[in-house]
Amino acid sequence: MAAMTAALRILNEIFGYPAFRGQQAEVIAHVAGGGDALVLMPTGSGKSLCYQIPALLREGMAVVVSPLIALMHDQVAALAELGVRSAFLNSTLSGAEAAAVEARARRGELDLLYVAPERLMMGHCLALLAQCRLALIAIDEAHCVSQWGHDFRPEYLQLAVLNERFPGVPRVALTATADAQTRAEILERLGLGEARVFVSSFDRPNIRYRIVEKDDARRQVLDFIRAEHAGEAGIVYCLSRRKVDEVAAFLSSQGMTALPYHAGMDGEARRRHQERFQREDAVVMVATIAFGMGIDKPDVRFVAHLDLPKSVEGYYQETGRAGRDGLPADAWMAYGLQDVVQLRRMIDESQAGEAHKRIQAAKLDAMLGLCETAECRRVRLLGYFGEASAPCGNCDTCLDPPATFDGTEAAQQLISCVYRTGQRFGALHVIDVLRGEATAKVTSRGHEQLSTFGIGAVRSGREWRAIARQCIALGLLQVDHDAYGALKLTVESRAVLRGERRVSLRAWKEGRRIARSRAPREAMSPDNHSLFERLRAWRADAARSHGVPAYVIFHDATLAEIARTRPASLDALRGISGVGARKLDAYGADIVGLVVRHRAG
Numbered sequence: 001m002a003a004m005t006a007a008l009r010i011l012n013e014i015f016g017y018p019a020f021r022g023q024q025a026e027v028i029a030h031v032a033g034g035g036d037a038l039v040l041m042p043t044g045s046g047k048s049l050c051y052q053i054p055a056l057l058r059e060g061m062a063v064v065v066s067p068l069i070a071l072m073h074d075q076v077a078a079l080a081e082l083g084v085r086s087a088f089l090n091s092t093l094s095g096a097e098a099a100a101v102e103a104r105a106r107r108g109e110l111d112l113l114y115v116a117p118e119r120l121m122m123g124h125c126l127a128l129l130a131q132c133r134l135a136l137i138a139i140d141e142a143h144c145v146s147q148w149g150h151d152f153r154p155e156y157l158q159l160a161v162l163n164e165r166f167p168g169v170p171r172v173a174l175t176a177t178a179d180a181q182t183r184a185e186i187l188e189r190l191g192l193g194e195a196r197v198f199v200s201s202f203d204r205p206n207i208r209y210r211i212v213e214k215d216d217a218r219r220q221v222l223d224f225i226r227a228e229h230a231g232e233a234g235i236v237y238c239l240s241r242r243k244v245d246e247v248a249a250f251l252s253s254q255g256m257t258a259l260p261y262h263a264g265m266d267g268e269a270r271r272r273h274q275e276r277f278q279r280e281d282a283v284v285m286v287a288t289i290a291f292g293m294g295i296d297k298p299d300v301r302f303v304a305h306l307d308l309p310k311s312v313e314g315y316y317q318e319t320g321r322a323g324r325d326g327l328p329a330d331a332w333m334a335y336g337l338q339d340v341v342q343l344r345r346m347i348d349e350s351q352a353g354e355a356h357k358r359i360q361a362a363k364l365d366a367m368l369g370l371c372e373t374a375e376c377r378r379v380r381l382l383g384y385f386g387e388a389s390a391p392c393g394n395c396d397t398c399l400d401p402p403a404t405f406d407g408t409e410a411a412q413q414l415i416s417c418v419y420r421t422g423q424r425f426g427a428l429h430v431i432d433v434l435r436g437e438a439t440a441k442v443t444s445r446g447h448e449q450l451s452t453f454g455i456g457a458v459r460s461g462r463e464w465r466a467i468a469r470q471c472i473a474l475g476l477l478q479v480d481h482d483a484y485g486a487l488k489l490t491v492e493s494r495a496v497l498r499g500e501r502r503v504s505l506r507a508w509k510e511g512r513r514i515a516r517s518r519a520p521r522e523a524m525s526p527d528n529h530s531l532f533e534r535l536r537a538w539r540a541d542a543a544r545s546h547g548v549p550a551y552v553i554f555h556d557a558t559l560a561e562i563a564r565t566r567p568a569s570l571d572a573l574r575g576i577s578g579v580g581a582r583k584l585d586a587y588g589a590d591i592v593g594l595v596v597r598h599r600a601g
């Protein structure tokens, strides 16, 4: 276990952290001992250390394959701040710069080399690596080999070759995508049959999940950010490019720093926006899912969805970008029936084969089930990934449990109205008929003559929409794929109509209110808070002069602990999580000086 003593020393002295988290120690021991590994851990759990520490423990240089060119720069800068020798090779380097990196690698002057996959597979690069002593090969974002996922990268399929080219070099593949299918694909496609698989809990306890009924989405998200996250960084996801542009313009017009990001923008504008998001303190990125992988920012305080994601996997990955630093963060979503109709149509109109469409439809159903559940959201989410858990106390249904009622009669009314109108109309029309609204569409079809006309007048349109969504989520009705979102009966509908199946529904509640999660800065006393703000201002200067994002200098969590404990000496400062030897050298005197002056008033 000498290796583990050394590993712990590296963790304490270089990274400045007191203890390993979760399975880090086991993975590190296994890889440092020369074994292959597949590491499945949620975002923010500390996957990087699982290869960085073995890289320092083993002889030679570690190669890190990462698809995220934009990030390599920050990762290497962060390692430089810790005094670790690393570099990257990607298309942003000039010929001379790349040659200099290659020379350092050949001379054995690097502990870690980050390489983009397309670059790695070139003959030139493989030849370079053949001349170096390799400590290990890490394949980050390994789910990019999965052809079913939305992050598929064809270059990743070629990485299997590394096995033959560099036999005996341990390989570690890492991902935050948890489902069994992706896991199997990674093991197979990367030739990792012998690898030990490490699966962590996928829970992200600091994230508070909330799903609200969509009404005026732009206004709702504005209110949410204003009330709970003013001056903080966050991501707002929308389905279409057009909506991204609109929402970004709207939030900007309301005085926020909101930037759009989608695949329709030119590469330069996207790069600039991503960079501002990474580096500035309070940028709201409004984006399609094109903005995702590779957001390394630890202090994203909220992720908001203005449209229903297509799958629970996607939702979990997107919301997982919040709160990587472990401090309280929000995952907030507004969704409505129209989302379901729209996504069903997109699935149907896509060029994919029938088998693929069926998979997509099943994924959407699972997402819908999550939205409509009256149980703990986290129990549902983790259950989807095969993990059992108890109600969490940190989601909307736990914090404000929805009342349920016997909705059998309401469901029967809705289903029979769908049937009487010929299963050819969307929910809004069916609800008009139920409520006895003699709209032009209703009268032109003669639907005011139906026996179901007006039988549901006691309920509001909103209540009926909530009932319709739940009936769809429960499989009691389905949204027709090809008839403009018409509602149709299912086999289950008949059982309800015949009175053989009772239906429990969650009651629709006016203005559900959840206490806001406490932002890290609010949990502090005013005096600590003022020291915290001073430390942040100092950090902003330091980051600017080093040309790195602020969090690369110190995380908010580290500054908060300094503000709370007020270390008056370098020794006291050394004990704080996130303060390693190199940072103590570089910044210790500044910080202690600041604390001492603050104490003196």
Ligand code: ADP
Pocket: 017, 018, 019, 020, 021, 024, 041, 042, 043, 044, 045, 046, 047, 048, 049, 298, 324, 325, 577
């Ligand atoms: P992932 O790649 O799994 O999303 P990272 O490797 O970026 O996560 O780590 C997330 C954050 O947690 C980083 O800021 C990292 O420095 C911090 N971290 C990792 N391991 C530890 C640990 N043992 N103790 C404290 N902080 C840690």
Ligand code: ZN
Pocket: 375, 376, 377, 378, 379, 391, 392, 393, 394, 395, 396, 397, 398, 399
């Ligand atoms: Zn819960």
